[in-house]
Amino acid sequence: MDLGINNKVALVTASSAGMGRNIANALAAEGVNMVLFARTADKLEAVAEEIRQKHHVKVVAVAGDMLERADVERLSATIREVFGGLDILVLNTGRAPNPLRATLEETEEERWHEAYRNQLWGAIQVAKSVVPLMVGRGWGRVIAITSASVKQPMPHHSLSTVFRAGVTAYMKHLANEVGSMGITVNCVAPALIDTSHRSGSAAYTPAQSEARKKLTPLGRMGTQEEVCGVVAFLASMQAGFVTGSTIQVEGGMIGAMI
Template sequence: MEGIGGRKILVSGGGSGIGRATAIRFARLGADVAVLDINAKGAAETLDAVAVAGRRGLFVPTDVTDFAQVKDSVAKVLAEFGQIDVLASLVGWNEHSFFMQQEPEFWHKVVAINLWGQIHVVRAVLDPMIERRRGAIVTVASDAGRVGTNGETIYAAAKGGVIAFTKSLAREVTRFGIRVNCVCPGVTDTPMFQSVAEHQPEILQAVVKLIPMKRIARPDEPAETIVFLASDSASYITGQTLSVNGGLNML
């Protein structure tokens, strides 16, 4: 994994799950890590692990659905770190339910967090990256946005939006030395997954049967792919969508 040591990393959604695993992996490779999240307790645990790795951590409480807040938070990170080399944009949220039974408030919340949340954070880091003519951005979507998932209709729509946004943005900003890629985790053992597992244990058992590897992912597995795509080891990769799913969908 080339070119991570000494870098300044911003992880949105770093207070839990795959975001926390990503923040810790960056720190263990020698990077300083800033976390944007609404979960202060979770972010504190992440920063403890960053400190154990001997790196500097910074938590800026931020609701990524609010663009003004995101811009202020990114300015705080720049004031502390001086630069942002990498954005890993992980914030996401969903509750398993069927489209025909949902209220519009639920649709708007899912799109606000999963699509607008990514657009806001990406836009806020672009000016300083363009100024330096370098940067790597990794968005996080889901296979739901590639193949569709029963009970995740609006989430899939938002994640499909993240994938299309990533590809189009990569075309637009490559000339500024910025790479943009997307990781689609498969079913991964995080609090988000556990909330689905509690309500729909039978669906998850059925999914595990369909996964060629016959297990769900550990959070560090998609995290490793996010860190790889952000690193100089992926210097000729941009505009790509990579699923980390144990073979569940072969795309």
């Protein structure tokens, strides 16, 4: 199926690794020109070069921090200067503070502030700066990566769930405000996605991964490609009548019927 987004311009935030990098590759495979944004310049440039080589689209890498206003303003100025505007915004973020803890054990104010900034404020700061670049083009797609925990809270995830719920609320407001401009706004809510690309304490051990597989009727972890496919669909022409929604990518973990 032709997704109808060839030659559009997309920004994918938090895209020097993991899901962001994979989503950027998936959109570039559809002929979308790409703006990448993350803090580590050399990693980001390596991803940019990978995408240029594989998909032959224009890629601009802007090294910066979603939490730093000056970096986000520089990002938005670069998009305006290089592309004259933006069609697709994928708001991915870094992870919540590690390790995950039970709610009553989350007593450190600093961790709550860090989670708020990482999960919610960074996404809002980018959205408020770059969505104006989408206005006036008659078409646009905003897709925020949240978590299935927003629909069914998972144990030890309160630090993330509380602020992902905030992202979901922000996106719903935005969807209502920009729909008449042809811009759709949705969330993709993953859980149990394979993160074997991660190293160190944040990666699940083989035993934890085995236990997590049993949480879904499918009996396995999800793949990065399965998240990317849903993001690419929401970015497509065909998804034009889907807005203000959250699509879960969690292998049926959530027990609710709808």
